[in-house]
Amino acid sequence: MKLFVLLGLCLSVVESYRFLVCNPMAIRSITLLAEGVVKHLLKAGHEIVFITAFPDKNNNNPKLRQVDISENYRRMQAEDILNITFLMENTDQTIDLELLQEMYIDIGIQTMENENVKKLMQETDQHFDAVIIDWVDTDLYAGFAGVFNTHLIWSYSMGPYWPILRLIDGHSNPAYSINNMSPNTLPLGFRQRVEELWNQLHWSYIKNFLVFEKEKSVYEKYFGPYAAMRGRTLPPFEKAIYNASLVIANAHHAIGGWPQTPQNFKFVGGCYIEDPPKSLPADLKKLMDSSTNGVIYFSMGSTWRSKDIPKQLTEGLLNIFGKLKQTVIWKYEADLPNKPKNVHILKWAPQTSILAHPNLDFFITHGGLLSSTEAIHFGVALIGIPIYYDQFHNMVKATTAGYAIKVNLNYDLIKNLDAAIKEMLTNPSYKAMAKELQMRYHDRPVKPSVEVVHWIEHVVKTKGAPHLRSPALHVPFYQKIFLDLLALVFLVLLLIVIGLYFLLKQLFKLGTAEKRSKVD
Ligand SMILES: *[C@@H]1O[C@H](CO)[C@@H](O)[C@H](O)[C@H]1NC(C)=O
Numbered sequence: 001m002k003l004f005v006l007l008g009l010c011l012s013v014v015e016s017y018r019f020l021v022c023n024p025m026a027i028r029s030i031t032l033l034a035e036g037v038v039k040h041l042l043k044a045g046h047e048i049v050f051i052t053a054f055p056d057k058n059n060n061n062p063k064l065r066q067v068d069i070s071e072n073y074r075r076m077q078a079e080d081i082l083n084i085t086f087l088m089e090n091t092d093q094t095i096d097l098e099l100l101q102e103m104y105i106d107i108g109i110q111t112m113e114n115e116n117v118k119k120l121m122q123e124t125d126q127h128f129d130a131v132i133i134d135w136v137d138t139d140l141y142a143g144f145a146g147v148f149n150t151h152l153i154w155s156y157s158m159g160p161y162w163p164i165l166r167l168i169d170g171h172s173n174p175a176y177s178i179n180n181m182s183p184n185t186l187p188l189g190f191r192q193r194v195e196e197l198w199n200q201l202h203w204s205y206i207k208n209f210l211v212f213e214k215e216k217s218v219y220e221k222y223f224g225p226y227a228a229m230r231g232r233t234l235p236p237f238e239k240a241i242y243n244a245s246l247v248i249a250n251a252h253h254a255i256g257g258w259p260q261t262p263q264n265f266k267f268v269g270g271c272y273i274e275d276p277p278k279s280l281p282a283d284l285k286k287l288m289d290s291s292t293n294g295v296i297y298f299s300m301g302s303t304w305r306s307k308d309i310p311k312q313l314t315e316g317l318l319n320i321f322g323k324l325k326q327t328v329i330w331k332y333e334a335d336l337p338n339k340p341k342n343v344h345i346l347k348w349a350p351q352t353s354i355l356a357h358p359n360l361d362f363f364i365t366h367g368g369l370l371s372s373t374e375a376i377h378f379g380v381a382l383i384g385i386p387i388y389y390d391q392f393h394n395m396v397k398a399t400t401a402g403y404a405i406k407v408n409l410n411y412d413l414i415k416n417l418d419a420a421i422k423e424m425l426t427n428p429s430y431k432a433m434a435k436e437l438q439m440r441y442h443d444r445p446v447k448p449s450v451e452v453v454h455w456i457e458h459v460v461k462t463k464g465a466p467h468l469r470s471p472a473l474h475v476p477f478y479q480k481i482f483l484d485l486l487a488l489v490f491l492v493l494l495l496i497v498i499g500l501y502f503l504l505k506q507l508f509k510l511g512t513a514e515k516r517s518k519v520d
């Protein structure tokens with residue numbers, strides 16, 4: 001008996017670590033990912049300080065301290081790019097990469113200027129076993145690792161695209177790696193390969209020549225003093241950003257098409273999804289249970305709002321939904337008068353619980369990464385209406401994989417969506433493919449929620465997991481593609497040619513001299 005108690009005590013003394021999780025982007029979906037990681041780490045007995053724009057007001061877990069940066073949220077809301085009507089009326093808008101970079105740096109400044117963040121950074125007795133920073137286009141936040149003299153882990157809401165791979169391995173080959181904003185599909189044709197090469201060169205030029213110095217000065221200005229407060233000097237920016245132990249990525253292998261990745265890139269896609277999902281609220285459950293003709297779920301996500309869809313289109317949508325025998329559940333953030341009997345609106349939707357319901361027929365989505373992942377998790381086919389950023393790329397991937405139909409967001413939406421709905425209801429191939437992908441997705445040795453905790457703990461246990469890092473990271477580009485060898489070969493060939501030239505010239509001279517002497 002005593003032995004058992006002792007054993008029990010030993011087992012319960014799991015090593016408990018402290019982590020700083022920082023999620024500077026006030027985007028609901030990206031924060032959901034971080035909340036998933038936080039939840040799993042807390043469950044494993046660790047302590048968390050969480051910098052978030054969406055603090056949980058009901059938190060009573062003593063091991064979780066939230067640092068409220070909801071000010072960042074108010075700033076994001078002012079962006080026109082979150083307004084569906086604006087985007088539809090300004091379709092010629094190409095994404096200005098430099099402006100986007102500037103925006104991320106601005107958000108960085110705003111985060112570091114936040115009183116709550118300042119307060120945390122001034123507490124010199126804070127200690128962390130690792131910092132877990134969400135990476136969205138800026139490398140600034142590597143400063144947290146420098147200030148707290150600890151290991152850096154990037155979390156990333158997308159897959160192994162080269163903007164993140166460059167930080168832990170190197171750029172991936174544009175001949176077969178497609179970036180997250182590209183509409184291209186594999187295998188790449190000549191023109192597409194050139195496009196992908198151009199995308200990398202263009203982005204790298206902006207990052208290295210137009211943005212780098214600014215990022216570096218912000219890094220030094222905002223993190224330097226906090227390091228000094230602790231008697232440390234901040235590592236140089238150009239070293240600090242390449243010093244991550246791990247990338248935990250919201251990506252999985254079900255669809256494939258990824259380029260090779262280093263050992264410290266971890267595919268923990270879907271780890272944030274509640275598994276099994278929470279049960280539905282009673283009224284919604286009753287509605288879905290009784291919808292024996294099936295349910296169509298329609299949501300434009302948490303960042304864009306259905307209520308920003310132009311009025312005439314909204315009426316058109318209600319009109320085509322009204323003709324269906326299925327129940328339509330629409331996440332719509334305002335009241336919607338005169339809607340048909342089979343259309344039900346929800347201002348907030350428990351999405352994963354809806355996707356898990358057996359009566360669900362399919363899902364009409366904006367194609368955000370979380371929605372696309374959740375659809376595969378629950379084996380649900382999609383009609384995608386992409387709006388912005390990576391959504392076009394996600395939907396091209398989904399249609400190529402065969403579990404989705406893509407519809408463009410423009411004033412022909414009603415006609416095209418109507419046709420897509422008819423196709424989805426009559427052609428069973430999309431749903432069959434969704435089930436196939438669901439099987440592939442779940443067929444892993446451990447659940448991603450277990451894996452993510454394992455790798456984060458592994459970093460602490462192994463003092464930064466140096467053994468997982470890619471040797472490619474510190475090999476200069478010219479050495480990687482053997483430009484130096486090429487130069488040497490070229491030089492040797494050149495010398496041989498020059499040598500031959502002089503030799504032949506001499507022989508020729510000799511020949512003509514002999515001839516001349518004979519003639520003489
Ligand atoms: C969205 O954009 C449209 C068109 O530019 C504009 O009329 C409307 O006021 C905007 N809505 C919001 C909430 O900003």
Ligand SMILES: *[C@@H]1O[C@H](CO)[C@@H](O)[C@H](O)[C@H]1NC(C)=O
Pocket residue numbers: 150151152235236239240243245463464
């Ligand atoms: C890189 O991180 C390790 C811990 O993972 C740390 O010991 C080292 O000082 C860091 N180096 C730089 C240049 O930031």
